[in-house]
Amino acid sequence: MTDSPFKLVPQDPVWQAKLGRETLVASHNLEASGLFGDAALADLIERHPRQDLSVNTMGDDPMQRNEWREGDLKDFSGSELLEMVQRGRLWLNLRKMVIHHERYRDLVHGLYGDMEAQVGGFHSFEHSANLLISSPTAQVYYHVDAPLNILWHIRGTKRVWVYPRQDPFVSNSILEGIMVGERSEEIPYHTSFDESAEVLDLQPGQVVTWAQHSPHRVVNLAGLNVSLSTEHMTRAAQRRNNVHMSNHFFRRWFPGCTASAEVEGCTAAMKEFGIRVARRMPGFHQDARKGYRFPITFEVDPQAPNCVQLLNKAEPKAEPQLVGAGQA
Ligand SMILES: [Fe+2]
Known part of the structure; x- marks a missing residue:
């Protein structure tokens, strides 16, 4: 067990029963891989395809999501960008790590292999990974994701x-809209929601996962975060995703009807079967989940406050724009 990056007691009954359904924390030793030190990160930033590398900045009020901005990385080197992230207020997202970097792909597949070996009954597919490097x-900001999330800190x-994952934190109609690509994963938030949240202070070497479709938000506390x-x-x-998708079309075809989001039982199975059959029918149009991007409204600048130089006094957009590309 000591050789495994994912350190869970073998066949832990809690994980077996609750993975994907509740918030769980365990340990890992990814830092020992040598793939996340400053030199490795600087090299990775330089080699990562720019179309899948984004930089963002933001304000400090969790309700003011309109302060989220997308930026231009200019031609700075990996080490220069890393230094600006350390000193400024920036969030780098290296998307599609599994596709672009063989060593990290092997690492991610190894992590899931370890999890499947240690959590009885766990079988996963469609693995993807983003590397987040932030100030x-x-x-x-508060959002929800369609797949299951694991955050390896x-x-x-x-x-x-x-x-x-229930009203008022996230509604079924919002989840349906996300599943069919009609809306982004950014969803309405109020600070009063925090009273009902689970709050975890993550230290290096900890991994957290939560129930699918649980809204979440993250605030860094100290140090360069990776x-x-x-x-x-x-x-x-x-x-679960197919049931929400099925309910969306059910409502479209039969306005005024309500549909349960229950995922167990015969009805849920029939909904899933129905949506799979419908996808193959001529004339059926289903909007795939698409990515949303913000317009570029700043560029990184080591001389500017927080290393953020605003462009043309541009105001950030309150809502992201649909572009049909991958989202963070
Ligand atoms: Fe997320």
Whole structure:
């Protein structure tokens, strides 16, 4: 067990029963891989394809998501960008790590292999990973993701809020809209929600996962933060997404009707079967989940406050724009 990056007691009954359904924390030793030190990160930033590398900045009020901005990395080197992240208020997202970097792909597949070996009955597929490198004061606003999330925290400290997957934190109609690509994963938030959240202060070497479709937000507490954010699907997760998708079309075809989001039982199975059959029918149009991007409204600048130089006094957009590309 000591050789495994994912350190869970073998066949832990809690993980077996609750993975994908509740918030769980365990340990890992990814930092020992040598793939997340300053030199490795600087090299990775330089080699990562720019179309899958984004930089963002933000304010400090979790309700003011309109302060989230997308930026231009200019031609700075990896080490220069890393230094600006350390000193400024920036959030780097290296998307599609599994596709672009063989060593990290092997690492991610190894992590899931270890999890499957240690959690009885766990089988996952559609693995993906984003590497998040962010400033000591950066935050990620309240949102929800369609797949299952695992956050492997490696450097710095951060606070994670995880909210119940029910009204008023997230409604079924919102989830349906996300599944069919009609809306982004940014969803309405109020600070009063925090009373109902699970709050975790993550230290390096900790990994956290939560129930699928649980809204969450993250605020860094100290140090340069480095986390590997992996996503995956399971058959149960696929069923949940298909039920929401089926309910969306049910409402479209039969306005005024209500539909349950229950994922167990015959009705849920019939909904999933129905949506799979419908996808193959001529004339059926289903909007795939698409990515949303913000317009570029700043560029990184080592001389500017927080290393953020605003462009043309541009105002950030309150809502992200649909572009049909991958989202963080
Ligand atoms: Fe997320």
